[in-house]
Amino acid sequence: MVSDLQVKVDALIQEAARGPLPAVGFQAYARDGTPIVSSFAGVQSREEDPPKPIKPDTAVFLASCTKLITSISALQLVERGLIALDDPVGKFVKQVDDFEILEGYGEDGKPKLRKPKRRITLRHLLTHSSGLAYSFFSPNIARWVDENKGVSDPAYQAFEGPLFRPLLFEPGEGYVYGVSLDIAGLVVEAVSGLNLEDYIRENITKPLHIEQDMSFFRERFAKEGRLATQYSRGPDGTLTVFPVHHLLDKEGPSAFPGGLGLFGTAPAYIQVLLALANGGAHLATHARILKPETVALLTTPQFDPVTQPNTFLGLDDFGFIEEPKIVPGHSWHNFKTVKKNHGLGGLIIGDGWKTGRSGHSLSWAGMFNTMWWIDLDKGVVGFFEAQVFPYGDPHAFGLFEQLETAVYEDLAVRSA
Numbered sequence: 001m002v003s004d005l006q007v008k009v010d011a012l013i014q015e016a017a018r019g020p021l022p023a024v025g026f027q028a029y030a031r032d033g034t035p036i037v038s039s040f041a042g043v044q045s046r047e048e049d050p051p052k053p054i055k056p057d058t059a060v061f062l063a064s065c066t067k068l069i070t071s072i073s074a075l076q077l078v079e080r081g082l083i084a085l086d087d088p089v090g091k092f093v094k095q096v097d098d099f100e101i102l103e104g105y106g107e108d109g110k111p112k113l114r115k116p117k118r119r120i121t122l123r124h125l126l127t128h129s130s131g132l133a134y135s136f137f138s139p140n141i142a143r144w145v146d147e148n149k150g151v152s153d154p155a156y157q158a159f160e161g162p163l164f165r166p167l168l169f170e171p172g173e174g175y176v177y178g179v180s181l182d183i184a185g186l187v188v189e190a191v192s193g194l195n196l197e198d199y200i201r202e203n204i205t206k207p208l209h210i211e212q213d214m215s216f217f218r219e220r221f222a223k224e225g226r227l228a229t230q231y232s233r234g235p236d237g238t239l240t241v242f243p244v245h246h247l248l249d250k251e252g253p254s255a256f257p258g259g260l261g262l263f264g265t266a267p268a269y270i271q272v273l274l275a276l277a278n279g280g281a282h283l284a285t286h287a288r289i290l291k292p293e294t295v296a297l298l299t300t301p302q303f304d305p306v307t308q309p310n311t312f313l314g315l316d317d318f319g320f321i322e323e324p325k326i327v328p329g330h331s332w333h334n335f336k337t338v339k340k341n342h343g344l345g346g347l348i349i350g351d352g353w354k355t356g357r358s359g360h361s362l363s364w365a366g367m368f369n370t371m372w373w374i375d376l377d378k379g380v381v382g383f384f385e386a387q388v389f390p391y392g393d394p395h396a397f398g399l400f401e402q403l404e405t406a407v408y409e410d411l412a413v414r415s416a
Helices: 004-018 063-079 094-098 122-126 139-148 180-192 196-205 218-223 244-248 266-277 292-298 394-415
Strands: 023-030 035-042 101-105 111-114 231-233 239-241 340-342 347-349 361-366 370-375 380-386
Touching: 004 023, 004 035, 004 394, 023 266, 023 394, 035 394, 063 122, 063 180, 063 196, 063 266, 063 292, 063 361, 063 370, 101 139, 122 180, 180 196, 218 244, 266 370, 266 380, 380 394
Parallel strands: none
Antiparallel strands: 023 035, 023 380, 101 111, 231 239, 340 347, 347 361, 361 370, 370 380
């Protein structure tokens, strides 16, 4: 018998897929691995004739949902004693120690740079407190990136410019979203001796039996006929194809961007979330990707709200104050009034969220509106996928809110 929740979720997703969203997928699972709801609707590409329907095995661009996987990778190396959280990462990626702080530009048009007083650590990278920003979060960084696109080492490129770039502030003295996890990926490669694709396969996806469903190699999924197309929504609401492959088809040490490069399926990502919800172990095989005490660090606030009260002022607008066109204001205004912090694996909402999500849950998202969460208190994990840029698309984010709310309302009824 189909549950009322399944009927409701199917209706919401199918309506969205007939209209503003080419493809939508949503899964929520209980901690014990029991499916709560699973629904997919739409097509892999509106450009195909005939179009293929999206299915659970369709791979989507995970974008910044990659960051959790890279964080797990780095923490595995911490567990093995190969690096410590507070080790300067310049010990392993020497170029990091050359990063300077950009204080602005002088009247002569030259950047005003100075050496930082402290070195960037792995903890700084995992918590976005390194000072490394995406270019669209700061006009000064945007200017520097634009002026240095043809100057910096082409082997080290982020999706929007040189990976090696100046800092906005002293490491550990603020929060800004940026290329920190891309640098963390380089650290994983340097410490382990493997490229990030091979490391993740051997240490995360193979133990969880999802190695066929998560990879940096986009073309692998394309050849298998199960790759979703990414779209960009214009100001008038129209959708155009967004050529993600142009961002990622490159060579060099940063060819596997730990901050945004993975493609994968919803069921594969759910397996990662379930492992974390169960103390770091696969439910069926008990293969371990993290120790329970390390999983606890993922959800432990890393910023002191008393001594660092202003750390998350930028997160209230998610840094998009400088470039409001990049992300509609719809998405993050919902988080302005809630307490928030950052663990070693993502965002922590202190007192819970209006959908019913518990306080201290862990979550993050990607720029094409892929979103995940782990609610340890209520024993729920979830993953949502749409392939429309920019993040915060009101159609995608509004639907996600409805779906997550429906899950928690159903849980409340069943537990009453």
